[in-house]
Amino acid sequence: MPPRADPRDWDRLFRSGAPQRGGPLRALVNVLIVGTIFLLLGGGAIFAFSFGIETTRMNNAATATAAVTATARAIAAATASVEQTATAAALALATPTPEPTPTLEALGMGTVLNGGNLRTEPVIVPETVIGQICPGDQFAFLAEQVLPDGARWHLIAITETALDCTPDRVPVATQGWASGTLLSSP
Secondary structure (H helix, E strand, C coil): CCCCCCCCHHHHHHCCCCCCCCCHHHHHHHHHHHHHHHHHHHHHHHHHHHHHHHHHHHHHHHHHHHHHHHHHHHHHHHHHHHHHHHHHHHHHHHCCCCCCCCCCCCCEEEEECCCEEEECCCCCCHHHEEEEECCCCEEEEEEEEECCCCCEEEEEEEEECCCCCCCCECCCCCEEEEEHHHECCC
C-alpha cells in the first residue's frame, strides 16, 4: 500500500518548473479529445453512408426514368411509323391519281421557284420521290389536281434544267407531280 500523501508534496509536485505528470484533469481532457475525434469520425461515416444511399436511389430513379422514356419514345416512333404508313395507304387508296403519260398535252410553261421533290403521285411519302427539282428549272404543265385539304399539285414535264443543283436532280423530259408551292403559275 502506498504511503500517505505528504503535505509537502504539493509544493514539490505543482510548483513552476516541476516535472509534468498526468492527473485527473489531464485524463479528463484526453478522454474528451479522443471522444470528440470518435464522434466526428462516426458522424462523418454515417453522413457518407446515408449520402451514398441517397445517391444510389437518385441514380436508380434516373435510370428507371430513362428506361421508361426510351421505351415510350420507341413505342411512339413505332406507332407514328404505323400511322404514317396507314395514312399513306389510305391516301393512296382514297385519292385516285392519273398516271403520267408522255402523250399529255402541255397546258402552259413555268419555272421552278423553290427546289423540292418531284413525285410519282401527289402524296408526301418517301416512296413517291422520283428526284429533285431545282430553282430555275423550266417545265411544261400537264395536269393539275386540288386535294381535299386545298393543296394544289401539278403534273409537270421538265424541259430545261438550271445550271447549279443537287446531284439527285431529275433529267430533262422527266414527268412527275410537284406541289404548287414550288412552282410559278401556269
